[in-house]
Amino acid sequence: MLIHLKICLIVSLAVSQSYSEQRTYSPLPAKYVDSVQRSKHTNNWAVLVDASRFWFNYRHIANVLSIYRSVKRLGIPDSQIVLMIADDMACNPRNPRPGQVYNNAKQHINVYGDDVEVDYRGYEVTVENFVRLLTGRTQNGTARSKKLLTDAGSNVLIYLTGHGGDGFLKFQDSEEITNQELADAVEQMWEKKRYNELLFMVDTCQAASLYEKFTSPNILAVASSLVGEDSLSHHVDSSIGVYMIDRYTYYALEFLERVQPNGDETMAEFLKVCPKHACISTVGVRKDLYKRDPSEVPITDFFGSIRPTEIITGRVNITLADEEDFIKGMEGKRNSYNELNLRLKMDKQFPMEAFL
Secondary structure: OHHHHHHHHHHHHHHHHHHHHHEEEEOOOHHHHHHHHHHOOOEEEEEEEEOOOOHHHHHHHHHHHHHHHHHHHOOOOHHHEEEEEOOOHHHOOOOOOOOOOEOOOOOOOEOOOOOOOOOEEHHHOOHHHHHHHHHOOOOOOOOHHHOOOOOOOEEEEEEEEOOEEOOEEEEOOOEEEEHHHHHHHHHHHHHOOOOOEEEEEEEOOOHHHHHOOOOOOOEEEEEOOOOOOOOOEEEEEOOOOEEEEEHHHHHHHHHHOOOOOOOOOEHHHHOOOOOHHHHOOOOEEEOOOOOOOHHHOEOHHHHOOOOOEEEEOOOOOOOOOOHHHHHHHHOOOOOOHHHHOOOOOOOOOOOHHHHO
């Protein structure tokens, strides 16, 4: 046991010394480095919700699946994406292309591909389940894939699409969540240290009303329309007789498709993706709760999962110290590793600060 411990300590020390001698860096663009460090950002999650049902709302499932495809391409894994879809357009009997959903009339990309993992489907998409998901109060027996397992270092993207009005978003055309309920849920997330920064993105009529009640810190919000304005669809596919995608999500997707994992696009650029002449509505932005300058925040802070990376280009030589010398040095000092001039740094296995 002692010999095994000795080997682990010496290996760590030798590798650390070799790293310091040979390492090179492949970081994010230089102007973002300080911003990333200040944000205390360690992981990314996405909650993507289509809250509407029925065939004529085809565009809403195309909206959410398009964003889902973009965040996966930029690095957020399915294990950290919670996808909620209130209706299954791919299996709708009116769909002339069974098992397929497209976001444009040219049918370029089937966004309902083989790798789509829907976590909440059909009548599981309720206000109660959505609030439970955000606040970490899911019922006993809920599958791990249906939980938002965030911590104090998580950057969270919440994307909502469907039918809404002044201060509410409809779920299933049978219930609604109000802007006050949303604000309460986000405040619980903050109090429980369930996010570091949050991007709240909504594509619905009068969408800006949904973020009016927010008071929690570190929230950046963007909405497809202001109070009193409708959020309009983009174009129709005459072969199936429905609109394919909403205007705001169409232009947001057009921008995201140009983003590469190592690109230098900023959140400030993303907030301007749909001017009024294109959206035919005024995009709402709320930045007063957000402490960083969006022009210094890479878009991958919310839509990707990119970290500064340390790459070792040279050979790493590991030399073990003599076993007898190590044991002799350990005698009487087993509880004081600093006296041996050994520097052993281990990452926390769990974000314990999230449970304080």
